[in-house]
Amino acid sequence: MTEATPKLAWKGVTKRFEDRTVLDALDLSVAPGKSLVIIGGSGQGKSVTIKTAMGLMRPDAGSITLDGECIVGLSEGKRRKMFSRIGVLFQGAALFDSLTIWENVAFRLINADGVPRKEAKERAIEALEQVRLAPAVADRFPSELSGGMQKRAGLARAVVAQPEILFFDEPTTGLDPITAAAINELISNQVRRLGSTAVSITHDLASAQTIGDEIAMLHNGKIIWRGPAAELNTTDNPYVRQFVEGRAEGPISHAV
Amino acid sequence: MTAAEAARQVARHPIQSLGRSTLSAVRMVGGVGVFAVRGTIAALTPPWFVSQLLRQFVAIGFFSLPVVGLTAIFTGSALALNIYTGGGRFNAEQVMPQIVALGITRELGPVLAALMLAGRVSAAIAAEIGAMRATEQIDAMRTLSTDPFRYLVGPRLLAGVLMLPLLTAVADTIGVAGGWLVATRVLDFSSAVYIRNTVDFLQGWDILSGLIKAAVFGFIVALMGCYHGYNAKGGARGVGRATTHAVVSSAILIFASDYLLTTFFTHAAK
Numbered sequence: 001m002t003e004a005t006p007k008l009a010w011k012g013v014t015k016r017f018e019d020r021t022v023l024d025a026l027d028l029s030v031a032p033g034k035s036l037v038i039i040g041g042s043g044q045g046k047s048v049t050i051k052t053a054m055g056l057m058r059p060d061a062g063s064i065t066l067d068g069e070c071i072v073g074l075s076e077g078k079r080r081k082m083f084s085r086i087g088v089l090f091q092g093a094a095l096f097d098s099l100t101i102w103e104n105v106a107f108r109l110i111n112a113d114g115v116p117r118k119e120a121k122e123r124a125i126e127a128l129e130q131v132r133l134a135p136a137v138a139d140r141f142p143s144e145l146s147g148g149m150q151k152r153a154g155l156a157r158a159v160v161a162q163p164e165i166l167f168f169d170e171p172t173t174g175l176d177p178i179t180a181a182a183i184n185e186l187i188s189n190q191v192r193r194l195g196s197t198a199v200s201i202t203h204d205l206a207s208a209q210t211i212g213d214e215i216a217m218l219h220n221g222k223i224i225w226r227g228p229a230a231e232l233n234t235t236d237n238p239y240v241r242q243f244v245e246g247r248a249e250g251p252i253s254h255a256v
Numbered sequence: 257m258t259a260a261e262a263a264r265q266v267a268r269h270p271i272q273s274l275g276r277s278t279l280s281a282v283r284m285v286g287g288v289g290v291f292a293v294r295g296t297i298a299a300l301t302p303p304w305f306v307s308q309l310l311r312q313f314v315a316i317g318f319f320s321l322p323v324v325g326l327t328a329i330f331t332g333s334a335l336a337l338n339i340y341t342g343g344g345r346f347n348a349e350q351v352m353p354q355i356v357a358l359g360i361t362r363e364l365g366p367v368l369a370a371l372m373l374a375g376r377v378s379a380a381i382a383a384e385i386g387a388m389r390a391t392e393q394i395d396a397m398r399t400l401s402t403d404p405f406r407y408l409v410g411p412r413l414l415a416g417v418l419m420l421p422l423l424t425a426v427a428d429t430i431g432v433a434g435g436w437l438v439a440t441r442v443l444d445f446s447s448a449v450y451i452r453n454t455v456d457f458l459q460g461w462d463i464l465s466g467l468i469k470a471a472v473f474g475f476i477v478a479l480m481g482c483y484h485g486y487n488a489k490g491g492a493r494g495v496g497r498a499t500t501h502a503v504v505s506s507a508i509l510i511f512a513s514d515y516l517l518t519t520f521f522t523h524a525a526k
C-alpha cells in the first residue's frame with residue numbers, strides 16, 4: 001500500500017532537557033486536511049511535540065517534515081516563510097497585552113505581510129466575527145476580556161491569514177464546559193472552512209472527539225496508541241483505558 | 257536550586273562548584289555577546305518597526321526626565337557644597353565652579369543618569385519581555401513571522417543608545433545649575449562670575465566624552481534588560497529573577513565600563 005505524503009510528520013524525534021528525555025524517538029504523522037488530537041498526562045511533552053514542529057524548539061535527534069520537506073534547522077528567513085503557512089492558538093492565548101484585540105489579530109498582516117492598517121483592521125474585524133466576537137471588542141485590550149473571549153481572539157489571530165496547518169495547545173483548558181463546547185465548535189468550523197490540517201492538544205476527551213479525526217496518546221516520550229477518534233472508547237489499550245476512565249491505578253503511574 | 261542547596265553544594269564540592277560557576281559564567285558571557293550582536297544587527301538593518309521605536313523613545317527617554325532631573329539637581333548642589341568646604345582647606349574654594357562642571361559633565365552626569373535608568377528602564381524591560389516569555393507571547397510573535405529581535409530588542413537598544421546621551425545632556429545642565437543655585441543662594445558667589453568661570457573652563461571634550469560614555473551605558477542598560485527578560489525561565493519567579501539580574505548586572509557593567517572608558521579617554525587625550 002502506498003500512502004500519500006503526510007502533511008506533517010515526526011520521525012524519531014528526541015528532545016532532552018538537561019538529563020530528562022521528554023520525547024524519545026517519537027514517530028507521528030498527520031495526513032493533509034485531517035485533524036489529529038494528541039492526548040496525554042500533564043508534563044508528558046505534548047506542548048514540546050508541537051513546538052518542535054512549529055520550529056520553536058529544535059529536536060536533539062530525528063526529523064520533522066512538512067509536505068515531505070525537512071524543517072529542522074531552517075535559516076531564520078526560511079523559517080519566517082514557513083511560519084506564514086501555520087497558525088497557532090497557544091495554551092494561554094498568548095495575546096500581546098500592549099496591543100488592542102484587533103492589532104493582535106492583525107499582527108501578522110501589519111508586521112510581516114505589509115498590509116495597510118485600515119485594510120488589516122477590516123480583515124481583523126471579519127476574523128473576529130468568524131469567532132463570534134463583536135466589532136466593539138476590537139478596540140479593547142486583552143486584559144479586559146474573559147478567558148473564553150481571549151481564546152476566541154487567539155483563534156481569530158491564528159486563522160486570519162488562512163494557514164495550511166493549525167496548532168491548538170489545550171484550547172479549552174481552564175474554561176467552563178459551556179464555553180469549552182463553544183470553542184470546540186468554533187475550532188471545528190474554522191478547520192473545516194479553511195480545509196486546513198490541524199494538530200490539537202487536549203486532555204479533555206469530549207473535546208478530543210469533537211475536533212479530532214484521529215487521536216494519538218503520548219506517554220513516556222512515545223506515541224503508545226493511535227486510532228480513529230471513535231475508537232477511543234472501544235480500544236482495549238490499557239493506557240488509554242486508564243486515561244479515558246480516569247483511574248488512579250493502572251499502567252500509568254503518577255509520580256505525584 | 258535554592259540558596260541553601262547551593263551553599264551545601266559549595267561546601268561539599270568546593271572545586272567542582274567553582275569550576276561549574278566559572279563555566280556557567282563563560283557561557284553567559286558568550287550568550288550575552290551573541291545576543292548583543294543579534295540585537296545590534298536587528299537595530300541597524302531594515303525592516304524597522306518605527307512605531308515600536310517611537311514608543312521606546314518616549315518610555316526610555318521622556319519618562320526618565322523627572323528622575324534624572326531630580327538626581328542631577330541634588331547631586332550638583334551637594335557637590336558644590338562639598339567642594340567648596342573641601343577646597344577651603346587649601347584656599348581653593350574659588351575654583352569650585354570649574355570642578356563642579358568637570359565632575360558633572362565627565363563623570364556624574366552620565367553615571368548617575370545611567371544608574372537611574374538601570375533601576376527604571378532595565379528593570380521595566382526585563383519584566384515586560386520576561387512576562388512575554390513566560391506567557392508564550394515571544395513564541396507567538398515568531399509564529400506570526402515577526403522576529404522578536406527586530407520587534408522588541410532592536411528598538412530598545414536604539415532607544416537606549418540615543419536617549420541616554422540626551423538625558424545626560426539634560427543632567428549636565430541641571431547638575432551645573434544645581435551648583436550655581438547653591439553658589440549664588442547659599443554661598444556668596446556672583447552669578448555672572450560663576451557662569452563665566454564654568455563656560456570659560458569647560459572644553460567640548462569634557463561634555464562630548466560624557467555623552468559618549470552615556471551612549472555606551474544606554475546600550476548596556478537596554479541590553480541587560482532585554483537579555484535577562486528574553487532568557488527568563490520558570491514563570492513569575494523567573495520574571496522576578498530576571499528583573500533583579502538586569503538591574504544588578506547593568507549597574508556593575510556601568511561602573512566597570514565607566515572606568516575602562518575613562519582610562520581610554522585620558523590616554524587618548526595625551
Ligand SMILES: Nc1ncnc2c1ncn2[C@@H]1O[C@H](COP(=O)(O)OP(=O)(O)O)[C@@H](O)[C@H]1O
Nearest residue numbers: 017022040041042043044045046047048049201
Ligand atoms: N524550555 C524548557 N526548558 C526545560 N524544560 C522544559 C522546557 N519546556 C518544557 N520542559 C519540560 O518538558 C516536559 C514536558 O513539557 P510540556 O510539553 O509542556 O508538557 P505538556 O504535555 O503538559 O504540554 C516538562 O517536564 C517540562 O518541565
Ligand SMILES: [Mg+2]
Nearest residue numbers: 046047091169
Ligand atoms: Mg502543554
